Amino acid sequence: MSERLANAGEWAGRGLGERTVGYAERDAILYALAVGAGAERLDLVFEERLRVLPSFGLTLAQWAPDVLAEAGAFDNRAVHGSQTLEVHEALPRAGELTLAARVGNVWDKGSAAIFEVIVECRQFAATWSIFAPGRGGFGGDRGPGRVPDVERDQPRALALPTAADQAALYRLTGDRHHIHIDPAASARIGQPRPILQGLCTLAAATIPIAEAIGAHPADLTELGGRFSGPVVPGDLLDVRTWADGAFEVRHEGASVIDDGRAVFA
Structure with missing residues (x-):
């Protein structure tokens, strides 16, 4: 994607493309080890008993926010603000996923913008929230505020x-x-x-x-x-x-x- 837009709000709703991404069992095992699964967790690190952690899908979709960055939507001051993942079905031990990405909302926080990057496939839907200093002030909606803390039982x-x-x-x-x-x-x-x-x-x-x-x-x-x-x-x-x-x-x-x-x- 080579298009560069002056107004951050103009990115809202734009497609970021589609990719088919493949992986092997060793990739899912490496991921499990990287997020702290021990060698004793044969269900996560041994190919004969392997169940794939659903969050592994986020590594396969990382290209989508990178595409937006490379297109000039924000600069290297931007930070990953939050993440969501909704799982539709289990990831296979190995195979290919066809992922479609788009920009969701772009919120105007005044001194910064927040870009939502949405990636969807049959197995899951994920949303990256990217906080981008210097890209606000375009007259857009500020977006929802943080939900107030609620009274909870002892954790x-x-x-x-x-x-x-x-x-x-x-x-x-x-x-x-x-x-x-x-x-x-x-x-x-x-x-x-x-x-x-x-x-x-x-x-x-x-x-x-x-x-x-x-x-x-x-x-x-x-x-x-x-x-x-x-x-x-x-x-x-x-x-x-x-x-x-x-x-x-x-x-x-x-x-x-x-x-x-x-x-x-």
């Missing part, structure tokens, strides 16, 4: 360890942004050490949540969350989860994922 507390090499491993699934591997690159965004990919943290949280409620992580039907703070590989994270599927991930008392939601069949 279940879970530990979520991350590995020192986890960002380097997760890069092999497709997100090769330099801030996840190169200290010089992460320093340019104010982080002295490379940070963990937000989608890695989001997916990793589903494994202990599923275990805590007696579900299988591959039975995930709905996932979402807002990326509210950085994680450094090696951090020990705290997950707070509630019976309705809501969850939050924290590090040393500070939120790193909020407005989380993980629902299992």
Whole structure:
């Protein structure tokens, strides 16, 4: 896509193309390892018993927000604000997916714009929310505000360890942004050490949540969350989860994922 539009709002509803993306069992296994599945989880890391984590589909669809970036919709100050995933059916152990992508809403936040990138296929629908500084002020709708916090019962507390090499491993699934591997690159965004990919943290949280409620992580039907703070590989994270599927991930008392939601069949 070579078209460049001056007004960010003009991107709303535009198609980003269609791609057929193939993968093998080893790709799904590498992904499971990258998001924290241990070698003992033969159902996630052994091809003879393999069930594919639904969030693996997000790595196959990463090309869509990249297409929008390459088209000049936003610059390198843009950050991944939030993510949703709705699962329609299980991903096969290996095969091909035909993915169609488009821009959804483009919200005008004044000093910034928020672009929704929607990717759909038979197996799932996913939406990236991209916060783009400097692209607002075009006179568009501000979009919905954040839902106010609600009174909840005491949450279940879970530990979520991350590995020192986890960002380097997760890069092999497709997100090769330099801030996840190169200290010089992460320093340019104010982080002295490379940070963990937000989608890695989001997916990793589903494994202990599923275990805590007696579900299988591959039975995930709905996932979402807002990326509210950085994680450094090696951090020990705290997950707070509630019976309705809501969850939050924290590090040393500070939120790193909020407005989380993980629902299992």
